[in-house]
Amino acid sequence: MTEPWAYVAALAGLDHMTTARLNSLLRGRSAADAYALAVGDAAPTGAIAAMFERAPELRQRWSTSASRHQPDDVAQQCRELGVSVVLPDDPSFPAALAGDPQRPAVLFVQGDLCALDRRRVGIVGTRNPTQRGLQTAARFGHDLAAAGVAVVSGLAKGIDGSAHRGALLADDGSTVAIVANGHDQPYPKRHEQLWREVADRGAVVSEWPPGTPPDAFRFPQRNRILAALSEVVVVVESRERGGSLITAQLAAERGVDVYAVPGDVSSRSSIGTNQLIGDGAAIATDPTVVLVALGLDGRRAGRRRYDARPLPRGVEAEALAACRRTPQTVESVALRGDWSLAEAALALARLERSGWVCETGGWFEALDEWGDLC
The missing domain is CATH 3.40.50.450 (Rossmann fold)
Structure with missing residues (x-):
């Protein structure tokens, strides 16, 4: 007996099949009935009939490509490749996708x-x-x-x-x-x-x-x-x-x-x-x-040394990124970020105070977590 997922797997491979069309075919009917409808073995009604009216070439394309996408053949190919076919009603279907407005009709895993x-x-x-x-x-x-x-x-x-x-x-x-x-x-x-x-x-x-x-x-x-x-x-x-x-x-x-x-x-x-x-x-x-x-900051866990410096954000994070690439002046940081000199100077001062950069002769260089130059 052909499994329902095999019909869906075969449907997904038909020429010009889309997620929206596949979901329409499966809505309110079994996978076997959806396949019969798509390949011309059953008369279309309702929304499917209207879809064929809007795109009359679909019936011919699906019917022709069905010879290359027989459910049992596709199922055997999946088994040989170690591919699981997961439908939305399967407990293993990802919960994050279940309520998505563009939820896939099937996943191959x-x-x-x-x-x-x-x-x-x-x-x-x-x-x-x-x-x-x-x-x-x-x-x-x-x-x-x-x-x-x-x-x-x-x-x-x-x-x-x-x-x-x-x-x-x-x-x-x-x-x-x-x-x-x-x-x-x-x-x-x-x-x-x-x-x-x-x-x-x-x-x-x-x-x-x-x-x-x-x-x-x-x-x-x-x-x-x-x-x-x-x-x-x-x-x-x-x-x-x-x-x-x-x-x-x-x-x-x-x-x-x-x-x-x-x-x-x-x-x-x-x-x-x-x-x-x-x-x-x-x-x-x-x-x-x-x-x-994500709430997963584990820097304080265990016995290893912990980098207690406050994480830079906004302008400070961008200024630090620039200093990590190459030493910067207040002017070059301002130019890179399209900021005023005051904004750049304040960001660099905060970074220096919190131990992220050091200043030598007007040039700011990034420090690693132990205070050495990056």
């Missing part, structure tokens, strides 16, 4: 969705990062995972991949990838091994069945899932346009806090993140800032 039972932080960014951006993403991924947070990202090259790798370096670190294609063809190809490692330590999640190629239009769609699963989204580097800014917008629409790592104003890879900060995103200069936002 390699790994264990229990990884999402942890606190969750999304880390995203450009596919064309700087070396500093890669290092920052890996550090955030590692430190958050080491604190027991599940790092959620998109397994893309660049910032995403670095965040996943950083999380995997942490003892018992867990990470979840939201991908834009089927599980039979890891994308990008260079991340095939990383894909397997993420599945082993967390989960690789898609809303498309095996055989689905990584078409460009699927990436913005998957970003809504990434945003909905995250409690906080951190954008490490972003150009003026791109998927990471889409994810940030989708997160903000869902009431998810968005943090951005400030960058050099002369670097294209920081245009998007600096704009996010200008638009009101919180500043993340250190993973601890995110842990504090």
